[in-house]
Amino acid sequence: MISQKKLIVSHAPFLHCGAGITERNYNILLAALPAALVGILRFGIPALGVVSLAIASAIGWEYLFNRMAKRSISVGDGNAALIGLLFAMVLPATMPWWAVIVGTLIAIFIGKQIFGGLGSNPFNPVMLSIAILMVSWPALLDFDGMLVNYDFSFDAMYPLKVAKHMADLSPGAIDRYTAWNLLLGNQVGGIGATCGLLIILGGIYLILRGFIRWEIPVSFLVGVGLTAVCFNMADANNYAGPAIHLLSGYTLIGAFFLATDDASSPVNTIPMLLYGLLGGFMTVMIRNIGAYVDGVVFAILLINLANPLLDKIRPRAIGKVA
């Protein structure tokens, strides 16, 4: 039974659904792009510079590390570009060039590659990098200071800063921000983090296409909302209501694009819900009680840390004995 034709032989299964890493990353890029474009329109050429530099340098670092580690070149899978874009989206438009390059270096090298590359990172690379920048150069991530030379048609105070110092400001200062204005992006913030509407639409696209799981963003937002309501009910003069917390700062981009990072988030349903709720809760806790103006960065790092433990909550395998 020797055949003349050489056939390809391998083990089952012989079909694949066709989904791939590259497709996934490019779709997330696509979903994030509208919010980034609106940011570029609002903040002008400096924002375009930051976005371009962040994406380009992230790809450059990735390529450099691939060469250094003698691994196959993984630039083409789109993940480095995605990290670059998401990193730029949370930066102020006037971020100095060196800080952008250092930031992407931290994200790609320390955040992703030293752990073994895509899929092995315990923390979200973007959040890890932003956290390091926030601690090292706090002034660079102070939106009011960085965007002082812009002339906006809307209130140019960073909403979360107003929320943080409500007790010291005149009563009603926080009421200047309406939910609709925040949703449309009429607020100060990161390049791609201000226009809530487009971030939500991008997130919904990703959920419908199955690239992110609805459990994480929804529970994250529920966590933020519930905790904010509790604080607001306890002391309405000191703590802002849920709308401010949900629609300003990094909340939406965090819920839809950062907390949902595959490698650092759980895969089972109950852990995903707990992960999101905990992230939302920690966000508002840090904002209202902690030292930082925005709590999303450290909240996401904290839930990333809890992820392996949370993911141990899983259904029992069918047929398992003892």
Next chain:
Amino acid sequence: MKGKSFFGLIKPQIVYPSTATAASDFKRMPAPNRATFLIRDDWDKTDKAPLKVGDVIKTGQKLIVSVDPSAYAVSSITGTVSDISPFSGDSGQNFTAVTIDASGEETPDNSWEAAAEQATLETAAEYLDALPGAPGLARFLKSEHGIHTLVVLCADKDMLVGTQQHVLTSQSEALKSGIRILKEITGIDQLFLAVPKDRVQGYGSLGAEVKAIDQKYPSARPRLVMKDVLGTVVPMGKTTEEMGVAFFSAEAVAAIGTAYETKKLPTKKTLTIIRKDGRRSLLETDLGTPIQKVLATLGETLNEKDRLILGGPMTGSAIYSDLHPVCPDTDAIMVQDHSDISFVSDADCINCGECVRACPVNIPVNMLVRFLAAGSYEDAANLYDLYTCIECGLCTYVCISKIPIAQYIRLGKHELDRAKAAEETND
């Protein structure tokens, strides 16, 4: 061939096909001029050898290759033995391949006619185990086999295959007598007919209780039928027989029925051919027909670097040669064009969780595959449920990193079994 839907939130539902469309072009192939039979036994080459090159074989004659046979085949043609050689099958199973050249005229073998007068388990096991569908009656010969329930599976275990469903519609009379005889010879009265949900109506007269099985792959796999239909979970490491349930394919039972009704051994096998362009054809051919001939009948071409698969796309096995014969348990033949073959990659797991959500038995595949890739098979088995895997292949089908998860799982089980065997010999 089968892709992810645009909206991924809707889980990729892989549904067993209905055979209604495929059955319309049902073909019957003429008898082949050469047939090969694979017998899972070692060939005895001594003078006492029961089978030699040059022997004349009649249609329906049992083929035995050793003095103390552990398996046999039934010839589907009349002719002379032209070749006997060893053959190595999937996962190193040893077979003896017996090739028979047809003589042109058909002479039936009568030994079964006498044996069929009285239906007993012993004679049935002696003659019928190599019939289409591979009944496996030898399971009942062991004393204290503990089997108390029979299940006739009228659904196909793999996706895209429609063989058993076709047998259910086209051979229901034979199925009915097969069920009656099976109950009689085994003495087991509890017999269920497991039928796809959409075809549950109209089979009440076959003499067995009809149970519906879900149409979503892999619900027709015996372990899941046990869980969902019979309500018994088969613990890992145990077979369904050890839990007291014996599964038969519809074709096997129909063949038993035909053998007793006509006093002749049936040797026609129903096949589903899954073609390169995704079309499926149903066809009936003699056991032992080379696959080459089956494909030629349909006008299907097989080129260099294509893939030829015995069985369905999720659990079948790829073979080296198109001269491989149609065997009693070959329910489907699949041909894949070189350009359609999806290759695996060496990318790491990105922890997306698609596999975990696809797994029918709740294995944390994302963790399991990390341990398997690192070679920590013991931990994979103890901490992450390696042995509960039913090898349906769904995790590999949905894997975004294109990791060969199913292959890792088979390797892990194989290595652990080998280590265990080595330990036992050391003791």
